[in-house]
Amino acid sequence: MSQTSDAxxxxxxxxLEKCAKTFADGTRALEPVDLAINGGETIVFLGPSGCGKTTxxxxxxxxxxxxxxxxxxxxxxxVTNLAIEKRNVGMVFQSYALFPNMTVAGNIxxxxxxxxxxxxxxxxxxxxxxxxxxxxRLADRAIxxxxxxxxxxxxxxxxxxxRPRALLLDEPLTALDARLREDLRVEIDDLLRSLNITTIYxxxxxxxxxxxxxxxxxxxxxxxxxxxxxxDIYQQPANAFVAEFVGTMNKLSGRVEGGIFVTAGGRxxxxxxxxxxxxxxxxxEDVSIAVSDGHLNGTIASLFFLGDRVRLFVDVGDAQPIVIxxxxxxKLSRGDRIGLSVDPRSFVAIDH
Amino acid sequence: xxxxxxxxFLQLAFTLIVCAFLIVPVLLSMLxxxxxxYLVGIGSGLTLKWVANVWDNYRDTMFLSLGLAVACLACxxxxxxxxxxxxxxxxxxFTRAVEELLVMPVAVPGxxxxxxxxxxxxxxRGFRTSWTFILVGHVLFTxxxxxxxxxxxxxAIDLKTLEExxxxxxxxxxxxxxxxxxxxxxxxxxxxxxxVLTLSVGEFNMTWxxxxxxxxxxxxxxxxxxxxxxxxxxxxxxxxxFIMIVPLLLAMQAIATPRKPRPVRREDxxx
Amino acid sequence: xxxxxxxxFLLMLPxxxxxxxxxxxxxxxxxxxxxxxxxxxxxxxxxxxxxxYLRALIATLGISAATTFLTLVISGFAGVxxxxxxxxxxxxxxxxxxxxxxxxxxxxxxxVIILAGRQGLIGTISQxxxxxxxxxxxxxxxxxxxxxxxxxxxxxxxxxxxxEKLDPKLEEAARSLGAxxxxxxxxxxxxxxxxxxxxxGAICFATAMGAFxxxxxxxxxxxxxxxxxxxxxxxxxxIAVAAxxxxxxxxxxxxxxxxxxxxxxxxxxxxx
Numbered sequence: 001m002s003q004t005s006d007a008x009x010x011x012x013x014x015x016l017e018k019c020a021k022t023f024a025d026g027t028r029a030l031e032p033v034d035l036a037i038n039g040g041e042t043i044v045f046l047g048p049s050g051c052g053k054t055t056x057x058x059x060x061x062x063x064x065x066x067x068x069x070x071x072x073x074x075x076x077x078x079v080t081n082l083a084i085e086k087r088n089v090g091m092v093f094q095s096y097a098l099f100p101n102m103t104v105a106g107n108i109x110x111x112x113x114x115x116x117x118x119x120x121x122x123x124x125x126x127x128x129x130x131x132x133x134x135x136x137r138l139a140d141r142a143i144x145x146x147x148x149x150x151x152x153x154x155x156x157x158x159x160x161x162x163r164p165r166a167l168l169l170d171e172p173l174t175a176l177d178a179r180l181r182e183d184l185r186v187e188i189d190d191l192l193r194s195l196n197i198t199t200i201y202x203x204x205x206x207x208x209x210x211x212x213x214x215x216x217x218x219x220x221x222x223x224x225x226x227x228x229x230x231x232d233i234y235q236q237p238a239n240a241f242v243a244e245f246v247g248t249m250n251k252l253s254g255r256v257e258g259g260i261f262v263t264a265g266g267r268x269x270x271x272x273x274x275x276x277x278x279x280x281x282x283x284x285e286d287v288s289i290a291v292s293d294g295h296l297n298g299t300i301a302s303l304f305f306l307g308d309r310v311r312l313f314v315d316v317g318d319a320q321p322i323v324i325x326x327x328x329x330x331k332l333s334r335g336d337r338i339g340l341s342v343d344p345r346s347f348v349a350i351d352h
Numbered sequence: 353x354x355x356x357x358x359x360x361f362l363q364l365a366f367t368l369i370v371c372a373f374l375i376v377p378v379l380l381s382m383l384x385x386x387x388x389x390y391l392v393g394i395g396s397g398l399t400l401k402w403v404a405n406v407w408d409n410y411r412d413t414m415f416l417s418l419g420l421a422v423a424c425l426a427c428x429x430x431x432x433x434x435x436x437x438x439x440x441x442x443x444x445x446f447t448r449a450v451e452e453l454l455v456m457p458v459a460v461p462g463x464x465x466x467x468x469x470x471x472x473x474x475x476x477r478g479f480r481t482s483w484t485f486i487l488v489g490h491v492l493f494t495x496x497x498x499x500x501x502x503x504x505x506x507x508a509i510d511l512k513t514l515e516e517x518x519x520x521x522x523x524x525x526x527x528x529x530x531x532x533x534x535x536x537x538x539x540x541x542x543x544x545x546x547x548v549l550t551l552s553v554g555e556f557n558m559t560w561x562x563x564x565x566x567x568x569x570x571x572x573x574x575x576x577x578x579x580x581x582x583x584x585x586x587x588x589x590x591x592x593x594f595i596m597i598v599p600l601l602l603a604m605q606a607i608a609t610p611r612k613p614r615p616v617r618r619e620d621x622x623x
Numbered sequence: 624x625x626x627x628x629x630x631x632f633l634l635m636l637p638x639x640x641x642x643x644x645x646x647x648x649x650x651x652x653x654x655x656x657x658x659x660x661x662x663x664x665x666x667x668x669x670x671x672x673x674x675x676y677l678r679a680l681i682a683t684l685g686i687s688a689a690t691t692f693l694t695l696v697i698s699g700f701a702g703v704x705x706x707x708x709x710x711x712x713x714x715x716x717x718x719x720x721x722x723x724x725x726x727x728x729x730x731x732x733x734x735v736i737i738l739a740g741r742q743g744l745i746g747t748i749s750q751x752x753x754x755x756x757x758x759x760x761x762x763x764x765x766x767x768x769x770x771x772x773x774x775x776x777x778x779x780x781x782x783x784x785x786x787e788k789l790d791p792k793l794e795e796a797a798r799s800l801g802a803x804x805x806x807x808x809x810x811x812x813x814x815x816x817x818x819x820x821x822x823x824g825a826i827c828f829a830t831a832m833g834a835f836x837x838x839x840x841x842x843x844x845x846x847x848x849x850x851x852x853x854x855x856x857x858x859x860x861x862i863a864v865a866a867x868x869x870x871x872x873x874x875x876x877x878x879x880x881x882x883x884x885x886x887x888x889x890x891x892x893x894x895x
Contacts, residue, residue, distance in 0.1 A: 061520065063516055063519075083519070085519045085522050085523055089520060090520065091516070091520035093516070093517060095510060097510070097513040097514050097516065098517070099514060099517070099531075100509070101536050110518070110521050110523075111521030111523075114521060114522040114527060158521070159520070162521060162522065168520075363700065363704040364704070364710070366700055367701045367704050367705065367720075368716075370697055370701050370720065370775065371720055373738075373772070373775075374720060374722070374723050374772065374775065374776070375719050375722070376738070376744065377737040377738050378722070378734065380737050380738075380744060381733065381734065384737070430637065431641055432638065434634035435638035437634060438631045438635045442631060450635070453647075454638070456646065456877065457646055459876055459877045459880050460650075460833070460873035460876060460877055461833025461834075461835070461849060462833065462835065463833065463869055463872075464650075464653070464833075464852075464869035464870060464872060464873040465646065465650075467852075467856065467869050468646075468649035468650045468652065468653035468866075471649070471653055471656045472648060472649040472652045472653070473649070491641070492642075492645055492646055495641075499638075525627065525630055550724075550725040551725065553725075554725050554727035554730070556728055556835070556836040556839075557728065557833065557834070557836060560835070560836075560839070561853075571727045571729050574727075574729050574730065574733070575836070578729065578736070579840075579842065583736075583742055586733060587733075587737075593730060597725060597726075600725070601721075601725055604724075605721065
């Protein structure tokens with residue numbers, strides 16, 4: 001393999017077989033998980049803290065070993081007992097884990113130094129990585145002189161410099177402020193597309209997951225709740241947890257009467273209603289404000305001006321108000337009665 | 353700036369008195385070591401003859417003390433730094449017990465430790481009469497200071513993640529230890545080293561029982577001189593001790609400037 | 624990382640081996656020797672049954688308690704003052720106050736002689752003023768002075784470090800609620816300094832219990848336990864009693880530190 005170009009053979013595919021994790025104190029962090037990650041895809045582990053997403057990542061990295069019976073396969077080869085330093089995976093940590101005793105260039109070149117690269121090759125590759133991340137002028141800085149965003153770039157450059165078989169990112173943007181997070185998200189997305197490298201990305205932020213993932217693995221309490229493309233996850237959530245964790249979801253309770261869902265706020269047509277449904281869910285963007293009376297009628301409980309649009313909380317007589325968004329041109333105020341209609345094709349029926 | 357009331361000056365005066373209590377005898381003893389006749393006063397003239405006298409009679413004690421301190425430092429580095437690393441990496445009942453045990457030679461009076469060593473190893477003539485017997489005592493006494501100093505720094509940095517970072521880049525254990533662990537706790541090692549040197553040079557409680565007439569350390573020689581010789585010689589000897597130890601103390605004060613660990617936000621998912 | 628366990632064990636081995644060979648085994652041996660004298664295990668109770676030993680124990684406990692009290696009062700005032708006021712010469716003052724940090728007990732004893740000995744400063748001044756020469760270096764008072772001298776530098780450092788961490792907002796809040804200076808000191812500053820007082824106090828106490836160099840230098844008419852042990856061992860060659868007494872002394876000291884650590888909730892190490 002050439003040492004200076006990024007051309008590489010087929011990207012790595014990763015398979016987890018019955019990987020569970022129980023910690024020494026008896027805590028069960030992960031129930032047995034089976035998962036196949038295709039070469040070159042970006043897969044996002046999404047879930048609240050404690051759901052087992054980081055543990056799964058660490059098992060793939062080789063920082064944790066799965067409980068007996070679990071296996072990790074890289075391109076079909078069993079690497080379960082291989083230490084992380086032998087797996088050749090690039091890893092970016094939430095706290096970045098940059099070495100304070102080395103400069104930026106020293107950090108980026110560290111993996112190559114370990115591999116025994118010659119000084120000239122190493123310097124060349126480091127320059128390449130600095131350029132890729134657009135941080136050339138930081139080369140000789142100490143780590144504690146860097147801003148959060150700069151540290152993030154150095155951490156990425158360091159992980160990629162060794163040409164890893166896979167890139168593992170553990171909440172890489174969590175420590176940054178919102179604006180920077182958005183910019184870097186776009187940058188990381190471009191980078192991953194151009195590198196064609198198998199990437200596993202752990203986050204609790206659903207917007208990040210939607211933007212970056214080819215597929216998303218939603219996790220809940222140590223189990224996989226759903227695997228699918230961002231569109232699948234958003235439009236066809238497998239259960240109430242996924243529906244509510246990803247995006248905003250309204251829910252109304254009631255009963256089905258001959259193709260009509262009857263609720264406290266009105267009667268909504270629902271031709272494809274499953275028999276005996278007692279609850280319906282739908283996204284705010286599928287609700288439109290009716291000119292006169294709608295399928296649903298309610299009172300505006302509160303409203304928030306968001307600049308480009310207005311978010312309304314409408315009390316329709318159910319336990320919780322429903323959330324909708326309206327154009328900022330409309331003159332609406334708290335206490336107004338409004339009519340709403342909902343596209344029945346967007347209804348999600350989940351009973352719990 | 354607010355004006356200072358009587359309370360400020362009262363407290364300042366009090367602090368100055370405390371300072372005088374500590375410093376005046378140091379200055380007087382230094383002066384006494386350079387005075388012809390302390391009883392008569394400085395009017396009797398200044399002289400270096402007492403210092404020369406001490407150099408002629410006690411220079412061996414100084415070399416022994418310096419040699420011991422350096423050997424003691426080497427030992428505490430070799431056995432203390434790895435031990436601190438283990439204590440930092442694993443925090444369980446066993447390591448907590450080890451930490452507790454390691455401090456015992458400091459908590460237990462030196463006299464008792466020295467007696468224990470003598471009743472156990474005193475019969476080994478070659479060992480009992482060699483300087484290494486004193487060295488053992490010094491290492492026991494200074495080891496916890498090295499371990500704690502290094503451990504404090506290791507606990508303040510996120511050693512675990514740094515090592516995981518290095519491992520993900522292909523570094524094996526040895527490389528992680530020498531490239532990442534040691535350089536990043538250098539400040540703790542330096543602070544611990546200065547502490548070990550200072551304590552070893554000044555150790556008396558154990559050394560007094562462990563030493564033999566042929567192996568006198570500086571503090572042992574000092575005790576001799578205080579007990580049997582005139583005040584001027586004791587003072588001159590103390591002066592030499594100050595000259596040896598004050599640079600170490602100043603270095604310690606210089607590096608003791610407070611370090612503020614950088615806050616690193618981190619969501620700990622695994623318990 | 625799992626493979627590290629055996630490596631970590633290897634790294635701990637030198638310290639563990641050294642410590643076992645030169646501390647644990649000797650101390651156990653010492654305990655056996657202590658019970659091997661003509662009175663057997665009764666040597667251990669001698670410290671309370673023998674009037675001389677008991678008197679020495681009480682004297683040692685007394686002087687240690689007095690040292691702790693005096694040192695905390697002096698260092699508490701000076702330490703808080705130095706931490707909360709900025710004035711020219713402050714850092715020089717701090718440097719001077721912490722200079723004697725590593726003076727061994729023998730040197731501290733000599734400092735006491737310089738101050739209160741037969742040719743000492745206090746004697747000279749008192750003779751000039753009243754015609755009477757005040758000499759107390761060679762008594763309990765001199766020993767107490769030495770122990771306080773020894774303990775002030777490290778205690779001041781501990782107090783200053785803790786006072787630095789006190790949140791000035793707490794004090795401002797108390798003042799905004801109308802608290803007087805005295806109330807602020809009692810309700811805010813002292814409670815904040817409590818951990819420092821406990822840990823520094825424990826160290827004062829422990830070092831005073833076991834200190835030997837200062838008493839040795841001041842020599843005459845001082846019967847503290849370390850001196851008794853030394854005398855039993857060297858002059859009387861009464862190894863069993865010396866062993867028993869030193870173990871009891873060690874145990875009392877270690878217990879004092881352990882209690883203080885529990886109370887302070889942090890680790891406390893003695894020094895000196």
